[in-house]
Structures are given as structure tokens and as C-alpha cells.
Amino acid sequence: xxxxxxxxxxxxxxxxxxxxxxxxxxxxxxxxxxxxxxxxxxxxxxxxxxxxxxxxxxxxxxxxxxxxxxxxxxxxxxxxxxxxxxxxxxxxxxxxxxxxxxxxxxxxxxxxxxxxxxxxxxxxxxxxxxxxxxxxxxxxxxxxxxxxxxxxxxxxxxxxxxxxxxxxxxxxxxxxxxxxxxxxxxxxxxxxxxxxxxxxxxxxxxxxxxxxxxxxxx
Amino acid sequence: xxxxxxxxxxxxxxxxxxxxxxxxxxxxxxxxxxxxxxxxxxxxxxxxxxxxxxxxxxxxxxxxxxxxxxxxxxxxxxxxxxxxxxxxxxxxxxxxxxxxxxxxxxxxxxxxxxxxxxxxxxxxxxxxxxxxxxxxxxxxxxxxxxxxxxxxxxxxxxxxxxxxxxxxxxxxxxxxxxxxxxxxxxxxxxxxxxxxxxxxxxxxxxxxxxxxxxxxxx
DNA sequence: TCAGAGGCGTACCGTACGGTACGGTTCGTT
DNA sequence: AACGAACCGTACCGTACGGTACGCCTCTGA
Numbered sequence: 071x072x073x074x075x076x077x078x079x080x081x082x083x084x085x086x087x088x089x090x091x092x093x094x095x096x097x098x099x100x101x102x103x104x105x106x107x108x109x110x111x112x113x114x115x116x117x118x119x120x121x122x123x124x125x126x127x128x129x130x131x132x133x134x135x136x137x138x139x140x141x142x143x144x145x146x147x148x149x150x151x152x153x154x155x156x157x158x159x160x161x162x163x164x165x166x167x168x169x170x171x172x173x174x175x176x177x178x179x180x181x182x183x184x185x186x187x188x189x190x191x192x193x194x195x196x197x198x199x200x201x202x203x204x205x206x207x208x209x210x211x212x213x214x215x216x217x218x219x220x221x222x223x224x225x226x227x228x229x230x231x232x233x234x235x236x237x238x239x240x241x242x243x244x245x246x247x248x249x250x251x252x253x254x255x256x257x258x259x260x261x262x263x264x265x266x267x268x269x270x271x272x273x274x275x276x277x278x279x280x281x282x283x284x285x286x287x288x
Numbered sequence: 289x290x291x292x293x294x295x296x297x298x299x300x301x302x303x304x305x306x307x308x309x310x311x312x313x314x315x316x317x318x319x320x321x322x323x324x325x326x327x328x329x330x331x332x333x334x335x336x337x338x339x340x341x342x343x344x345x346x347x348x349x350x351x352x353x354x355x356x357x358x359x360x361x362x363x364x365x366x367x368x369x370x371x372x373x374x375x376x377x378x379x380x381x382x383x384x385x386x387x388x389x390x391x392x393x394x395x396x397x398x399x400x401x402x403x404x405x406x407x408x409x410x411x412x413x414x415x416x417x418x419x420x421x422x423x424x425x426x427x428x429x430x431x432x433x434x435x436x437x438x439x440x441x442x443x444x445x446x447x448x449x450x451x452x453x454x455x456x457x458x459x460x461x462x463x464x465x466x467x468x469x470x471x472x473x474x475x476x477x478x479x480x481x482x483x484x485x486x487x488x489x490x491x492x493x494x495x496x497x498x499x500x501x502x503x504x505x506x
Numbered sequence: 507t508c509a510g511a512g513g514c515g516t517a518c519c520g521t522a523c524g525g526t527a528c529g530g531t532t533c534g535t536t
Numbered sequence: 537a538a539c540g541a542a543c544c545g546t547a548c549c550g551t552a553c554g555g556t557a558c559g560c561c562t563c564t565g566a
Contacts (some may be wrong), residue, residue: 246421525549533542536539
């Protein structure tokens with residue numbers, strides 16, 4: 071019994087994972103370069119095997135996206151014993167992880183692929199990325215926000231709005247510009263400012279939702 | 289590479305605009321449905337004419353996106369004599385227009401198309417959408433922000449950050465979710481909340497950058 | 507009335523790629 | 537050793553679609 075990694079009910083053998091890695095590499099290297107022939111050649115396997123394992127091109131694509139997306143795990147933040155300082159650090163950590171993931175080649179590629187897919191009534195990939203992207207973030211951030219609320223460090227009517235505001239403050243127009251291929255946004259360019267951006271976004275979030283804020287949404 | 293985007297009414301004849309309309313309709317109806325044959329049939333013209341007018345498929349796509357994107361004109365806001373109330377109304381108007389455009393079928397389709405295109409090293413469409421989307425917004429919003437600053441109604445170090453924060457506060461995760469095909473975000477669903485969202489975003493923006501804000505980014 | 511331009515519709519070509527078939531090879535099991 | 541399952545490599549098929557060619561129609565202007 072070979073070691074397998076379980077991803078949402080789907081298990082992949084190491085060999086299969088090598089294939090998925092090849093597929094992902096091809097995607098990142100060259101967005102439309104994911105032809106079955108190219109994957110087979112890159113992974114040194116036969117097309118027949120690809121079809122046997124993944125059904126069809128769509129299945130391979132889905133498996134690739136799903137497998138990779140699930141690998142993006144953001145560190146869980148310690149929720150217990152929430153001091154003001156700890157909360158702030160947690161939020162900053164979150165912002166940093168979020169930004170780092172979003173500007174990565176893999177994320178850009180996966181989002182582009184899923185969006186392309188969604189443009190054809192096949193929203194399967196879109197839903198996967200959605201679930202592992204924005205929704206995943208939301209799921210992890212929400213308890214922290216509510217812990218902050220319970221600790222009287224944050225004030226908001228519902229955590230949904232608070233999460234979405236935080237998302238907006240952190241991501242701003244970076245993601246859409248990257249997806250559209252804005253050449254003025256080099257990765258190194260963003261990385262250089264990432265700490266400043268993280269701090270700014272967190273400051274702004276606390277200005278809006280921190281208990282000491284005079285202005286607060288109702 | 290001087291990417292000049294100039295779409296005058298004289299650039300395309302009415303007949304050509306009819307063709308572009310057909311192409312856009314096909315795009316919106318069915319993202320990948322833009323085949324040359326389909327456009328020709330829909331517009332009741334010959335493929336040869338399409339190639340004569342637009343060069344190749346890419347040219348047709350570019351013309352379509354360019355033509356439509358340039359049609360999205362947000363109202364210029366009167367900048368002179370800027371009262372606090374006028375500024376706020378301007379910002380709200382901006383937020384409303386921005387949200388309205390972004391959740392529209394056409395915008396979603398165009399962004400998806402451009403992103404798909406950008407996934408293939410051909411960032412031409414991406415740049416066009418970028419220019420008419422985020423960058424266009426930035427160009428129109430910036431003078432208003434600076435007028436607000438001059439009138440001592442807003443306070444910020446540079447208008448770039450202020451614009452991007454506003455963008456984030458307004459758009460949040462709506463655009464990426466729509467692009468990914470999030471089925472829980474129906475258009476009517478968003479439209480129902482659009483006024484509340486607009487007000488919330490504007491409130492938050494003024495809380496962060498208004499002169500009366502106690503917390504302000506440095 | 508005629509000529510030419512512009513344009514429609516259709517047929518056609520080439521190619522890229524998804525998907526299948528098959529012979530040959532490796533490897534595990536008995 | 538013998539057998540079979542899994543798999544590799546390659547050749548092959550069908551189709552969809554980008555792009556071209558061409559015959560015919562319509563409209564315009566002299």
C-alpha cells in the first residue's frame with residue numbers, strides 16, 4: 071500500500087502526484103500549455119494512463135487544481151488567550167500569508183485557469199478555487215475575529231462584513247491587476263512593500279473595527 | 289510599446305459596430321462561444337469580411353473588448369467648489385458606479401476573457417481591460433481625492449494609496465468571487481444590497497481618510 | 507447599362523489537440 | 537519460469553476551428 075495523500079475523498083499515489091506536479095508546472099510555465107500530450111511527455115507517462123487515471127482532460131485539470139489548492143494551508147493562529155497584541159499579530163500574519171499566496175505564480179495561474187473554466191459554464195474549478203481561496207480564508211479568519219469580539223478588542227455587527235472588509239483592505243486591486251497581467255506589478259516589486267502593506271491594512275482594519283475607533287460601522 | 293487606446297465613433301462603422309455587438313453578445317452568452325463562424329452567422333456577414341476588417345480572431349476579440357470597455361464611462365464629478373457634502377456624494381456616486389459596473393454581465397465576461405488571454409502570454413486584452421477598468425477608475429478618482437485634500441476634507445500621504453484603499457473597500461471579494469463563478473452571489477442579490485454597501489464603504493473610507501478621523505495612516 | 511467594389515454564403519484546407527488502440531516492456535505474484 | 541496487470545511510447549482517428557478561396561449578389565456611380 072503506497073503512501074497516499076488524501077484530498078477531499080480523492081487519493082493520489084506518489085506517481086499520480088508526480089503527474090499532477092508536471093501538469094501544474096506546465097500550467098505555471100505556460101498557461102495554455104496543458105495539453106494531454108505535453109503532460110504525458112513531461113511526466114514520462116502515456117496518455118492512456120492519464121485517461122485511465124483522470125478520465126479526461128477536465129478530470130486531470132480538476133485533480134491538479136484541487137490537489138494544489140488544498141496544499142495551500144495557512145497557519146492556524148492560536149486563538150486562546152487573546153491579548154490585544156496577539157490579536158494584532160494574528161491579523162498581520164493573516165494579511166501577510168494572504169498577500170504572499172495571492173501574488174504567487176501558482177495562485178495566479180490557478181485563479182486564471184479556474185476563471186477561464188468558469189467562462190464556459192463549467193464552474194467546477196471555480197468552485198474549488200473559491201473554496202480553497204476566499205472561502206477558506208473566511209473560514210479561518212472568522213473565529214479569530216469573533217474571538218476578538220468576545221475579548222472586547224473588536225466591534226462589529228456581523229463577522230461576515232468584517233472579514234470582507236479585511237479582505238478588501240489587504241488585497242485591494244492587487245489580485246485583479248495580477249490576473250490581468252499588469253506588467254507594472256512585478257512580484258519582487260510587491261514583495262518589497264509587503265510588510266508595509268500588511269501593516270497599513272491591519273492599521274486600517276483596527277481603525278475601523280478596533281474598540282478604540284471612534285468611527286465604526288453599524 | 290505605446291499602447292494607445294483610442295476608440296472614436298469614427299473608428300468603427302455602424303456595420304462594424306453591429307458585428308462587434310454580435311461578438312460581445314456571443315461572449316456574454318457563452319464565454320467560449322466566440323468562434324469566427326459563430327460571429328459571422330450571428331452578424332450575418334462572411335468570415336472573409338471579418339478577417340478583412342479585424343485581421344484575425346485576436347484582432348476581432350481585441351476590437352470587441354476595446355470598443356465595449358471604452359463605452360463604460362463613469363460620470364465625471366464636478367470638482368470645483370467642493371463642499372464636504374459634495375465630496376461625500378461624489379465618492380458615493382463613484383462607489384455605486386464602480387460596483388454596478390463590476391457586477392454586470394459584460395464586465396464579468398470581459399474580465400474573464402482578458403484574464404484567459406493573459407494566461408497565454410498575450411496580455412494585450414488584459415492591458416486594455418486594465419486601462420479601462422482599475423486604471424481608468426484611478427485616473428478619474430485621483431483628482432477628486434486631491435481636490436478633497438486641497439479642501440482640507442481628506443488627509444493622506446499619497447493619493448495612490450487612498451485610491452487603492454477605496455477600491456478595496458468597495459470591491460472587497462465581490463469581483464473575484466464573480467469571476468470564479470460563485471453561485472451564491474446572484475446579481476439581484478448584490479443589487480439589493482448595493483446601496484448599503486456603497487454607504488458602508490464610503491463611511492469606512494471617510495473614517496480612514498476624513499479630516500475628522502482620529503486614526504489616520506501616516 | 508455596364509463596371510467595379512464591397513460584401514454574403516459556402517466550401518474547403520491545415521492543423522492542433524482530445525481521445526483511442528496497440529505492441530512492447532517492466533514488475534509483482536504464484 | 538510463467539502469467540498477467542500496469543504502464544510506456546507511438547501511431548492513429550475524428551473533430552473543431554482558424555484561416556482562405558471563390559462564386560454570386562447588390563449597390564453605386566458614370
